[in-house]
Amino acid sequence: MKPVFLSAVTALMLNVSLSAPALAGAEDIIVDGAWSRASIGTSRPGVAYMTIRNTGDEPVTLTEIRTEIAMMPEIHRTSTNEQGVSSMTPAGEIKIEPGETVALEPGGLHAMLMRLQRPMAEGESYKMTLVFSGGGEVVVEVPILGVAARGPEG
Amino acid sequence: MRRRRILSYGAAGLGALGLTLFVGWWRVDGPGAPVAVEQRPVDLTAMDFRLTDHEGNAVGPETLVGRASMVFFGFTFCPDVCPTTLGDISGWLDDLGAEAERMNVVFITVDPERDTVSAMKEYVGYFHPALRGWTGAPDEISRAAEGFRVIYEKVPVEGGYTMNHTAGVFLFNAEGRFVSTIDYHEPREFALPKIRRTLETDDGGQT
Incomplete structure (x- = not known):
């Protein structure tokens, strides 16, 4: 698995440019294996997956995601009930305990990208900003794979 | 005595x-x-519905009888479960190789309002070439869902709606008899043996 990008430097610079005590959390976050499926046009919502690891000693909470590719990005959770019926609901804030990894993966948590600003074309990539409680931010470069991709390797 | x-x-x-x-x-x-x-699901031979495939052909449950079938319900505006499942199905068909040609593989929309024939045509084109996309009038979709015992409902979300729906993959043998379901959260390695077993029930089971 190709570790897809997390520039601690970028994250720190962003943090510095924000208000002073805002560093909590984000510098201990490692994001791996980010990927998206290509979209068909812009009318359908897009999706992004990745793993988010907290290597620090304190819990961190993912409060918001932002990306230039979609006006309304939001973490959603797919759940399937006993009758085999799948549904999606906004997941709210995601708390990540020290040493814990949260996976955004098919059929579970995922970044749902609503109101796409442009088609997500296979082979391209875009930036997504993860915002943590305390104001720390991590910028992730998300490569766009095919519509039928099943994981970060395609 | x-x-x-x-x-x-x-x-x-x-x-x-x-x-x-x-x-x-x-x-x-x-x-x-x-x-x-x-x-x-009931057997295909006990179902009755009329839909249109992504190439504009009239289709119904009888279209599937004669070859083993794999059927999945979903909608093309579905960002997570549907492309994941259709990607899985495409992978299983690749693994089956030439055997895949002995199967019907059908994706039936639960969102006929947005999933027109042309929307289905574009969408299925991204997956395995064996995949067919079926849509039709809302009451015919409802009759199909009833036969497959599929549950679906429209859920309003900001700026539109999404669909909750049964996410299992249904397997039928060549005679149209229901064989098994590949559940969404079932380990994926169970899928291929189930599909192979469905194909095998063709042999000797022919009437």
């Missing part, structure tokens, strides 16, 4: 048989039945 003994054995035997049948009924069809049993 001897005859009476045989009769009483016979009565006891009948009693035991009756009890066995009763227990069997209780557990399979009666109040003791697991809910899942009632949710099994």
Whole structure:
């Protein structure tokens, strides 16, 4: 698995440019294996997956995601009930305990990208900003794979 | 004397048989039945609906009889479960190789409002070439869902709506009989053996 990008430097610079005590959390976050499926046009919502690891000693909470590719990005959770019926609901804030990894993966948590600003074309990539409680931010470069991709390797 | 003994054995035997049948009924069809049993799709030969495939052909359950079939319900505006499942199905078909040509593989939309024939045509083109996309009038989709025991509902979200829906993949043999379901959260390595078993039930099972 190709570790897809997390520039601690970028994250720190962003943090510095924000208000002073805002560093909590984000510098201990490692994001791996980010990927998206290509979209068909812009009318359908897009999706992004990745793993988010907290290597620090304190819990961190993912409060918001932002990306230039979609006006309304939001973490959603797919759940399937006993009758085999799948549904999606906004997941709210995601708390990540020290040493814990949260996976955004098919059929579970995922970044749902609503109101796409442009088609997500296979082979391209875009930036997504993860915002943590305390104001720390991590910028992730998300490569766009095919519509039928099943994981970060395609 | 001897005859009476045989009769009483016979009565006891009948009693035991009756009890066995009763227990069997209780557990399979009666109040003791697991809910899942009632949710099994009926056989394709017992279904009745008229839809249109992504190339504009009129299709129905009878279209599927004669070859083994794999059927999945979803919608093209679905960002997570549907492309994941259709990607999985495409992967299984790749693994099956030439055997995949012996199967019908159908994606039926639960969102006919947005999933027109042309939307289905564009969407299925991104997956395995064996995949067919079926859509149609809302009441015909509803009749199809009823036969497959599929549940779906429209859920409003900001700026539009999404669909909750049954996410299992249904397998039928060449005679149209329901064989098994690949559940969404079932380990994926169970899928191929199930599909192979469905293909095998063609042999000798032909009428």
